[in-house]
Amino acid sequence: MADIKEITKKLEDGVKAVFSSDRYQQYLDFTAKFYDYSVNNCILIMMQKPDASLVAGYRTWQTKFGRFVKKGEKAIQIIAPVPHKIKKEVDGEEKELHWNSYRAVSVFDVSQTDGDELPQGVCKVLDADVEDFDTLIHKLEAVSPYPVRYETISGSANGFCSFAEGKVVVKQGMSQLQTVKTLVHEISHAVLHSKGGEAHDTDKRTREVQAESVAYCVCQMLGLDTSDYSFGYVAGWSGDKDVKELSASLALIQKTANEIVDEIKEDRLQGKLTDGLE
Numbered sequence: 001m002a003d004i005k006e007i008t009k010k011l012e013d014g015v016k017a018v019f020s021s022d023r024y025q026q027y028l029d030f031t032a033k034f035y036d037y038s039v040n041n042c043i044l045i046m047m048q049k050p051d052a053s054l055v056a057g058y059r060t061w062q063t064k065f066g067r068f069v070k071k072g073e074k075a076i077q078i079i080a081p082v083p084h085k086i087k088k089e090v091d092g093e094e095k096e097l098h099w100n101s102y103r104a105v106s107v108f109d110v111s112q113t114d115g116d117e118l119p120q121g122v123c124k125v126l127d128a129d130v131e132d133f134d135t136l137i138h139k140l141e142a143v144s145p146y147p148v149r150y151e152t153i154s155g156s157a158n159g160f161c162s163f164a165e166g167k168v169v170v171k172q173g174m175s176q177l178q179t180v181k182t183l184v185h186e187i188s189h190a191v192l193h194s195k196g197g198e199a200h201d202t203d204k205r206t207r208e209v210q211a212e213s214v215a216y217c218v219c220q221m222l223g224l225d226t227s228d229y230s231f232g233y234v235a236g237w238s239g240d241k242d243v244k245e246l247s248a249s250l251a252l253i254q255k256t257a258n259e260i261v262d263e264i265k266e267d268r269l270q271g272k273l274t275d276g277l278e
Contacts, residue, residue: 006104014043018250025227026050028213031254032220039251041078045107048076052109061108067115075106133176136222140183143263144168145190148183158182161189181215181226184260188214191256198252210253217257 018027030042033053037045045052055076061067081100088097141148146161148168153159159170159182168186170179188211192199199210216230 014047017047018043025216025230027250028217028253029220031250031257032217037078039254042254044078045076049109051111052076054110055107056110057105057107061113061115065113065116067110067113069108069113073108073112075108077104078107079103080105133180136180137183139264140180140187140260143260144183144187145194159186161186161193163190163194177219177224177226180222180224181219181230184218185211185215187260188256191260192252206249210249210256213253214256214260217253218260221257221261 017023027043027046030046030052031039034042034045034055045055055078056065058069058075061069079102082103083098083100085096085098087094089095146166146168148170150170150172152173153169153171157171158174158178159168161168168183168190170182170186174182189207191197192210192214193202193207194200199207202210212230216226219226
């Protein structure tokens with residue numbers, strides 16, 4: 001099994017590679033598929049098995065899914081936290097201290113296993129496509145920090161987020177897929193780049209790449225492919241960024257996409273939107 005230093009070095013190389021034009025889309029595809037994994041582990045899985053779609057540990061495949069790792073399959077190495085706790089006297093009072101160390105662990109992709117059929121939808125976060133356009137639009141509008149308007153927009157812009165007026169505007173008359181993608185893009189601006197947002201102070205080009213990357217990830221999670229549009233202007237970005245900066249941006253993109261999808265799911269669970277959600 002690879003040690004943690006070897007895994008960390010592989011991760012650093014992977015972060016650098018992610019932002020080359022032929023790897024960025026692949027990375028975002030992975031973050032959509034591996035919804036519950038960290039940025040670091042998404043990169044590690046991508047580097048070791050690019051065609052992976054669902055991974056779990058050896059025993060998890062057996063006990064949770066009734067599947068068995070096939071003989072001779074090579075494990076995928078990822079990083080897992082190891083929790084620790086001790087009791088220590090601090091200023092005359094006994095306190096319990098908690099911290100994590102990290103170790104390399106082995107997981108396997110579903111393609112490396114045989115056994116019971118997987119439950120329907122286990123690889124998907126939310127089952128929605130363009131055919132459910134009205135329902136999807138309503139859900140996205142509900143999670144937008146700003147009210148959404150559909151207007152005629154002159155010029156080439158498909159939408160914009162007005163921080164001064166506190167609104168998201170999407171161009172009327174576009175295709176359903178383009179409308180969904182644009183709406184998520186502008187919602188991402190409202191979440192990330194309004195005053196108080198986590199990326200409020202970034203430059204314009206970085207903001208656009210972050211918003212478009214979040215839109216791509218969310219649409220992938222919803223079963224909608226926007227790659228033909230999304231990657232035209234993000235390819236080649238960040239050539240002058242160091243590993244720490246790249247990792248921070250990737251983490252923010254993944255976190256924001258996950259939060260948007262989580263809010264959509266929460267709306268459904270709480271019954272805020274009732275037309276056609278079940």
